[in-house]
Amino acid sequence: MKTDDLITLLATGIEAVEPRVAERRYAKAIGVGMAGAAVLMVMLLHVRADLAEAALLPMFWVKLGFVGSLLLAGVFASMRLSRPGARIDSVPVFLVLPVLVMWILAAFALITANADQRMALLLGKTWSSCPFLIAMLSLPVFVAVIWAMKGLAPTRPHQAGFAAGLLSGATAAFVYSFHCPESAAPFIGLWYTLGILIPAIFGASLGRWLLRW
Numbered sequence: 353m354k355t356d357d358l359i360t361l362l363a364t365g366i367e368a369v370e371p372r373v374a375e376r377r378y379a380k381a382i383g384v385g386m387a388g389a390a391v392l393m394v395m396l397l398h399v400r401a402d403l404a405e406a407a408l409l410p411m412f413w414v415k416l417g418f419v420g421s422l423l424l425a426g427v428f429a430s431m432r433l434s435r436p437g438a439r440i441d442s443v444p445v446f447l448v449l450p451v452l453v454m455w456i457l458a459a460f461a462l463i464t465a466n467a468d469q470r471m472a473l474l475l476g477k478t479w480s481s482c483p484f485l486i487a488m489l490s491l492p493v494f495v496a497v498i499w500a501m502k503g504l505a506p507t508r509p510h511q512a513g514f515a516a517g518l519l520s521g522a523t524a525a526f527v528y529s530f531h532c533p534e535s536a537a538p539f540i541g542l543w544y545t546l547g548i549l550i551p552a553i554f555g556a557s558l559g560r561w562l563l564r565w
Contacts (some may be wrong), residue, residue, distance in 0.1 A: 373504075374431055374434060374435070374500075374504055375431075377499075377500040377503055377504070378427060378430065378431060378497075378500050380496075380500070381493075381496035381497050381499060381500035382427070382493070382496070382497070382519075382523060384492075384496045385492050385493030385494070385495070385496035385497060385520065385523060386493065386523050386526075386527060388492025388493065388496070389489040389490070389492055389493055389523060389524050389527040389528075390527050392488070392489055392491075392492065393489055393527050393528065393530070393531055396488075397485065397528075397531045398531060399530050399531060400530065400531055400532070400533055402533075403530060406533075406535070409535060411535040411536070411537070412529075412535055414457070414535075414537070414540075415529050415532075415535060415540050415544075416526065416529055418450055418453075418454050418540060418544070419522050419525040419526045419529060419544065419548075420522075420526060421449075421450035422447070422450050422451075422518070422521075422522035422525070422548060423519065423522040423523055423526055424446075425446040425447050425449075425450065425518075425522075426447075426515060426518045426519030426520075426521075426522050426523075427519060428443065428446050429443045429446065429447060429515035429518065429519070430497065430500075430501060430512070430515040430516055430519050432515075433501075433506055433508055433511055433512040433515050434500075434501050434504035434505065434506050434512065435504065435505065436505050436506075436507045437507075440508075440511070443515075447518065451541070451545055454537060454540060454541040454545075455541050457537040457541070458537040458538040458540070458541035458542070460537075461473055461536065461537045461538055462474070462538055470538075472536075473536040473537075473538045473539065474536075474538045474539060474542065475539070476533075476534040476536060476539040476543075477533070477534070478532065478533070478534060478543075479539065479542075479543050482528075482532065482534070482539075482543040482544070482547055483543055483544075483546040483547035483550060484547070484550075485528060485531075485547070486521060486524050486525050486528050486544065486547030486548065486550070487521065487524070487547055487550040487551055487554075488524075489524035489527055489528055490517070490520040490521045490523070490524035490550075490551040491520075491551075493519070493520035493523045493524055494516065494517060494520035494551055494554075494555065497516045497519055497520055498516055498555075498562050498563070501516055501563060502562070502563060506563050509559035509560045509562075509563040509564065510556050510559045510560060511556070511559070512559055512563055513555035513556045513557070513558055513559020513560075513562060513563060514552050514553070514555055514556035514559065515552075515555075516555045516559075517551035517552035517553065517554050517555025517556065518548060518549075518551070518552040518555070520551045520555070521547060521548035521549065521550065521551040521552055522548050524547075524548075524551070525544050525547055525548055528547075
């Protein structure tokens with residue numbers, strides 16, 4: 353077969369790729385997943401009764417800013433890892449920076465608190481359930497994000513699965529924030545981070561099967 357004939361054969365039936373298809377898939381996945389997490393939260397938990405009062409406190413917005421930053425970092429990481437050959441050098445920076453900032457705030461809160469208050473700042477009243485509730489709420493988000501990722505072309509399944517799980521956990525943590533009564537930086541820095549890491553580790557362990565071409 354001549355070279356020109358081979359090129360013609362390979363080009364036959366090729367259709368133009370729709371612009372911004374990855375952005376649309378992730379927007380749909382996050383929207384559907386967040387709605388599913390919100391429904392679970394309302395059905396199984398509840399929106400905190402003092403939400404209006406809590407919204408007047410700075411730490412409520414710090415908490416939302418923390419999980420919102422991880423959500424955006426998860427979107428960035430997931431979209432990069434969904435594209436073959438995309439550079440991921442800056443991905444760890446975007447993932448670690450929000451956690452580092454929150455841990456600095458947590459360390460300052462613990463250092464400046466009285467010794468007898470530090471354990472309460474770290475454990476709050478819901479430490480034993482918080483990470484697992486975030487992980488539970490992440491399930492509908494995880495299913496939706498894996499759907500979005502499989503429709504693209506991830507070539508690093510472990511890393512892509514970790515990013516998908518982290519995005520799911522951060523989205524679930526954002527939803528969970530409207531139920532959770534805790535607002536201390538040490539609590540958020542430890543237990544929210546752990547709750548987000550649970551689906552991230554779960555995603556990394558299942559990435560090779562869930563994201564196989």
